[in-house]
Amino acid sequence: xxxxxxxxxxxxxxxxxxxDAIGGTSAEAHRAGLERVIRAGGQPSQLGVAxxxxxxxxxxxxxxx
Numbered sequence: 001x002x003x004x005x006x007x008x009x010x011x012x013x014x015x016x017x018x019x020d021a022i023g024g025t026s027a028e029a030h031r032a033g034l035e036r037v038i039r040a041g042g043q044p045s046q047l048g049v050a051x052x053x054x055x056x057x058x059x060x061x062x063x064x065x
Contacts, residue, residue, distance in 0.1 A: 002033035005042050015042040 001022050005015045017037055024030030038044060 002036050005037045006040055009037075009040050009042060016045040017042050018046065019044050020046050 001017055005017055008015050015037065017034065019034060022030060022034065024033060034044065
């Protein structure tokens with residue numbers, strides 16, 4: 001998740017990583033990746049799948065700054 005989110009932030013997208021849907025090789029790796037995205041401007045969310053579906057319906061151009 002971290003590298004994809006960081007790339008999207010560089011491209012000007014707003015990023016909302018869904019923290020309850022992210023896996024990792026360990027709890028420490030999960031926290032480190034999430035912290036890196038937050039420091040870069042990502043806004044963590046716990047919306048889950050319903051929030052992702054609603055966001056997808058808005059289209060990708062709606063998520064640009």
